[in-house]
Amino acid sequence: MATPLYVGIDLGTTNSTAAAFDGEKLTLIRNAQGANLTPSVVRIDARGAVTVGDRARRLIDSDPQNTRSEFKRLMGTSQALEFAAAKLSKKPEELAAEVLKSLRKDVEQQLGVAPTCAVISVPALFELPQSAATSEAARLAGFSRVELIQEPVASALAAGWSANDEGSWLVYDLGGGTFDVSLLETRDGLLRVVGHDGDNFLGGRDFDQAIVDEVLAELLRTQGVDIRRADPRHATALRKLKRAVEEAKIELSRTDELPLLVPGAFETDNGPVDVDVVLTRARVEAACAPLVQRSINVCLRLLAAHGLEPSQLGKVVLVGGPTAMPFLRSQVQAALGAPFATDLDPMTLVAQGAALYAASSGLDGRPAASSAQPAPSGRKVWLQYPAMSSDLSPHVVGRLVEGDSGPKPALVRLVRADGGWSSPDSPLSAEGAFVLSVELVPRKPNTFRLEGMGADGKPVPLAPASFTIVQGLTLSDPPLSRSIGVALANNAVRVYFERGAPLPARRTFRQRTVEAVAKGSTGNVLRIPIVQGELEWAHLCRLVGALEIRGDQLKASLPADAEVELTLELDRGGRLSARALVPALGQVFEQVAQLQVPDATPESLQEGLTAARERLSMLRSSAFRRGAPGVVASLSQADQALAEIERDVEAARGGDADAGQKARRGLLDLDAQLEQAEAGLRWPELEETVREELAVASSWVAQFGSPAEQTLLDEAMKACERARAGRQQVELQRHLRSVRKLGNAAFYRHPSAWEWQFDSASSRVSEASDVSKAEELVQRGRRALEQQRREELRHVVEQLWRLLPEDAQERRLAHDSGVR
Template sequence: MAARPLYVGIDLGTTNSTAAAFDGEKVTLVRNSQGATLTPSVVRIDARGTTTVGARARRFLESDPQNTRAEFKRLMGTAQPIEFAAAKVTRKPEELAAEVLRSLRADVAEHLGALPASAVISVPALFELPQSAATSEAARLAGFERVELIQEPVASALAAGWTAEEPTGSWLVYDLGGGTFDASLLETRDGLLRVVGHDGDNFLGGRDFDWAIVDWALAEIARTQGVTVSRADPRHAAALRKLKLAVEEVKIELTRADEAALAIPGAFEVDGARVDVDLVLGRSTLDALCAPIIDRSIEVCRRLLAAHGLDTSQLARVVLVGGPTVMPALRARVRDALGAPFGEGLDPMTLVAQGAAIYAATAGLDARTSAGARAEGAKEEGRRLWLQYPAMSSDLTPHVVGRVVEGPGPAPERIRLAREGDGWTSAEAPLDAEGAFVVTVDLLPRRPNVFRVEATAAGGARVPVHPRSITIVQGLTISDPPLSRTVGVALADNSVRVYFERGAPLPARRTFVHHSVESVPKGSSACVLKIPIVQGELDVAHLCRVVGTLEIDGSGLTQALPAGAAIELTLELDRGGHLSARALIPSQGLVFERVAHLLVPEAAPEVLDASLAAMRERLASVRESALRRNAPHALGKVTYVE
C-alpha cells in the first residue's frame, strides 16, 4: 500500500510563524527543536556570519538590535535593505523570511522523515502583488519546489469549518496579527466554503497595542517625574526597545490578572540622571488604551458587512485569529459590536497554519512528492495513466476521469478502483476508442480514502499500471479564492483599463487590444515601450500602485513598431495571485513575455511627504473646480479619495 499523502501548511507571521501537517484526517502542529509550535520570526547574523533563527535569535533583540531583526514581514515586497552591522552584510526582507521558512522546513523534515518539497504559505488578504511575489521567492530560497499561497482569513475559516460538524451560513473571520488586520466574509453551503469579500488594514496589528502602552508609560513618567522622553530621540532607542519588550509581557499577563507591574530600574538617562520605570498598569487602563485601536478594526468589519448588504444579525459565527485576540477587552468589544458567537475550541495562534495545511490537500500538494520522485514514478512498470480527480471533495460520490497513455506493455480494457480497508470496489469502466474512462467512487466522510487502481485486459488478466493508488479526502472544500485588489493596465490618458476587478475568482485570464502611443525603432535595445500594470480601486492611473511592467524593446522587433500599432495584451493570475503577462504584436507575429521585476514602492519619509503634499494640492484644486461647476458626483469622488 502506498504511503498516505501528507500536506504542509505554514503561517509566515509578523511576530511568530507556525507549520502544520495534515494527513487527510487530522491536523498536527509541527514542533521546533525547542518543542514549541510557535517560532519567533526573528533572524540574527553575528560577526562570523552565522545565522540564528527563532527563539535563540529573539533573545538578542534587546541586547544586540543591530544584528538581530524582526517584523520584516512588513517590508516584504519593498527594496528596503536590512543591515547586519557585525557581519557587514545586508539582506532583503524575503531573504530573512526564507531563513524562517528554512527553519520551519527543517522542523517539518523531523516530522516527515524527509524535507518537504511543497507547501501552502499564508499571506494577509490585502497583500499586494509585490508582497505575494516576495513571499513566493522566500519559499523558493528556502528550498521548496512548489508553493501555493492562501489568504490568512480563508485559511482560518477552512480550519474552523473542518472542525465544525455542519458549518453553514455566513462567517466573519477577524484576523488580527502582529502587524496587519484582515476581515473576511465567508459562507458555507453544501460543504463548499466561498469567500464573499474581504477588507482590512495592512498597518493595524498587535504592535499598535504595545506602542499605545509605551506612550502611556512615557506620559506617566513625564507626569510623575517631570521628565520628558521622546520616542523620536535616538539616544533612547535601546531603552525603548527594553520597555517595549517589558510591555509585551505585561500585556500578556493582563489577559489573566487585573493589574501588572511595569518596572525597569534606570531605564532612561536624561541630562545625566537615571530615570526609573516603576508603574502599575491596570486592566481597565489597558482596555481604555486599546479601545480606539479595536474600534478601528470593528469599523473595518462593519464596512465589509455593509458592502455586501449584511448586518451583524445575519452572522452565524465570528472566528478570532491571531495572538492579540486572546485579550479579554478585545473579545468583549468585538462580541458586543458584532453580536455573533465565537467559534469555540479554536486556537487563534495556530488556526492559519492548520487551514493552510488543509488547503494543501485541496490543491493536491503532497509534501512528500518531489520532482525527483515524480520522475522515478514515471519509470514504474506498466502503462501510465493520466488521472484527473479532486484531491479533496465535499461530494461523497466524485468522478475520477482518466486515460491510458501510450507506452510499452499490454493495454488494459477496463479500469476499476478498490477502496483500501473495507473491500468496496467501483463498477468496472470500459475504455473508449481513445483509451479514456470515467469511474464514480464512494467516499467515507471526513477522512482520507485510498483507492487501488486495478486494470484488466480482455481475458480478465491483471495489467500493471501506474499510479497504483490515489487518495481523495472527503470534507469541506473551498471555492476559487478572490482577488484582493483590482488589476489593470495604465493608459496614456491616465485612465486604467481594468482586467480583473476586486473579488474576481482566481485563476483568471483576460486579453484586450491596445494601441501604442510611441514608435519603437527596430534593433534598438535602448528604446523600450513600457506597459505599466497597476493595482488599485481608483480609475485614475497615477493614484494606483504600479506593480510591474511588460517591456517591448527594439532589439526583439523584426521591423519598426509605429505609433498606433495594435498590441494584444494578456494578463493572467494564478490561484496564488502570481502575475504573468504576454504581449502579441499581430503585424509582426511576435510575442513578448518579459515582465520587469514587480516594482516596489520606496518608503522614505521625505518621498511620502512630498507625494502626500502633491496629492492634497491636487485634491484641493479638483474640489474647488467641482464647487464652481456644482458637480456633486465629482465632489463625492474627492471625498472618497480623501
C-alpha cells in the same frame, strides 16, 4: 501505500508555525524548544552564524544591530536590513527564508522527511510584489514548489474542517502586523470566500505602540520630558520600552494594575530619564479602544458591503495572538453579537488550514524519491482525480498511456477498498479513456481499486492499481485578492483579472500604442504599467510592475496606433509574468521591470503629505461654498486619516521604514478618498462653468463670428445641453472646449482683444518660470502698445504665456502608460 505529507506554514510577522496533514489527521510541528510557535526573528552574529526563533528573540533588546524581527512587513520592498557585526545586508525575503528553513528542519526532525512542497499563508491584502517575495523566500529555503493561501481562507478552512454547521462566518484575524477580516460561507461542503477587508497596517504591534505613546505622554506630564519617536537617539530605548509594555499587557489580562519600571531608559540633554509609571487595565484599555473600534468598523463595513447584519452571522472565528486579550474579546463580542468558535487555537489555526489546503491542491511534500513506488506492473493508466473532494460523488477520469505495451483492457471498473461500493463496468472510448463517477464515505480517506478486464473477460492488471481520495471541505483555487490590470494612457484601467479570479490565470487583450517608438533609440521607451487595485483610475491603484518596450530592442520602429497583444499570467504563487507581442514586427517582449513595492523616503512622503493637505483644504472650502454636507462629512474622515499618516511620516523620519510603508499606503488611500469627494463636487462646478462660458461665447460669436461659426456654435450648444441632460461629464467637457474655442476666435477679432490679454498676462508676471525675461517682455509689450503695433503685441503675449505655469497633465498620473 505510504501516507502523504501535506505541509502548511503560517509565516507570521511575530511568530511562525508549521502544521502537517496526512489525509486524516493534523499534526502541529514542534521546534527544538518544544514549542509550536517559532518567533520570526533572525540574528546573524559576527561570524555570520544564523540563529532563528526564541534564541534570537532573547537578544533583540541587547543586540538590536544584529537581530531583526518584523521583516514580513517589508516583504517586496527593496529595503535591505543591515547586520552590523557580520557586515551583511539581507533582503526581507532572505530573512523570511531563514525562518522557513528552520521550520522545514523541524518538520524533518519530527516526521523524518524534509518536505519539498508546502503551502505558505499570506495576508489577504498582500500585493503582488509581496506575494512574489514570499514565494522567493520559500525557494531560498529549499522548497521546490510552493503555493500561497490567504490567511483568512486558511483559518476558515481549518475551522470548517472540524465543524459541521453551514452558514456565514466571520474570521477576525488580528496578527502582529496586519488585520484581516473575511466573510465566508459554507454550503454543500463547499467553502466560499464571500469577501474580505482589512487594514494592512493594524496589528498587535499598534496596540503596543498605543500603550507606549500613553507612557510617553505620562512622562511629559509628570517629568516634563518630551520623547519623540522621530528622534533616532531614542530608537533602542523605545524598543526596550515596547518589550516591557508587551509583557505588561499580557500580565494585565490577569491583574488590574502593574508598575512599569525601566531605569535610565532615555538619554536626554538633561541626563538619563527613568520610566516609572503604573499601568492600570483601565488605562491600557482606554489607549487601545480606538484601535479595537477601528477593527470593528472594518468588520461592519465588510458585512454592510455584502448586505448582511451582524445578527445573521453564525459564528466568529478569532485568529492571532492579540485576540487573546479579554478586553478585545468582550468588545468584539458586544459589537458583532455572534458566538466565538471556542475550541480552536487562534495561534495555529492558519498553519493547520494551510496544511489542509496543501492536501486539497495535491501538494504532497514527500521528495520524489521517497514517494515513488516500486515500478508497478500492468498497463499504465494516466489518472485524474481530486486528492481531496467535498463532493460526495466526484469524477475519476483515466486514459491509457500511449506507447505502453501489454494487454489492453476493454472494460474498467472502480471498487472502493471497504467493499461498500463499486462502479459499473465501463468500456473504454476510442481514445482509450473512461470517465467514472465514484461514491465517497464522508470525512475519510477513500481508497479505490482500479480493475481492468480484457475482451475475453479475464482481468488485465493496470498501473496504478489503487488511489485515494479524501472527502472533506475543500477550496479548489486560491482567489486573487485584488484586481490586476493595465494602466492605459487616459488613466483608465483595463482589468485583466478581477478580484476573486481563480489562480493560475492567464489573459490576453489587444491594446494599441499611443506613441511611436523609434528603432534604436535607448531613451525612447513604451511603458505598459501593470497595476493592482479596485479603483477605476490608474493613478489610484498600486503599480506592481511595468513591461517596457525599448527602442534599442526593436527590429523596426513601432508606430503610434500599432497593435500590441498583451498577455498577463499569474501563477498560483502570485508571480506575475507579462508578454507583449507586436504583430506588425513579429516581436515579443517579456522583461517585466520593477516588481517591487516602491520605496517610501521621508522626503517623498512629506511631499505627498503636503499635497494631500492642500488638496483637502481646497476641497473643504469648495464643499462649504457649494453647501455639500455629504462631501464635508466624508472630508472629516480624510482628516483623521491625514493625522494618522502624519504620525507615521514622523516615525519614518526617525528611521522606521515600516511606518514609512504604512504612510505610503495611507497616502494612496487618502488620495482615493479625496478623488471620490472631488467627483461629487465636480459636476455642479462643471455645470456652472458651462452656463457661464456659453453665455460669453454666444455673445462674442454674435458680434464677431461668421455665419458658419454661428452654426457651429448653435450645434455645440445643443450638444452641450444633451450631454448635460445625460450627465456625461467627459462629453460635456469636450463640447465646452469647442464652445470656448469658437468664443475665443470671435473674441480675438475685437480690436482691443490683445491689449486685454496683455494686461492680464502682465499682471501674472510674478508666476512666470523666468521672471526677468517676462519683465523684459512686458516692457516690449508696453512699447508696442504705445506705438499701436498689434502684431508685435500679440507676439509678446504669446511668448509671455509660454512662461506662465500650465495645468497638471493627466497622462503623467497614469504611471506614464504608452498603451490604450
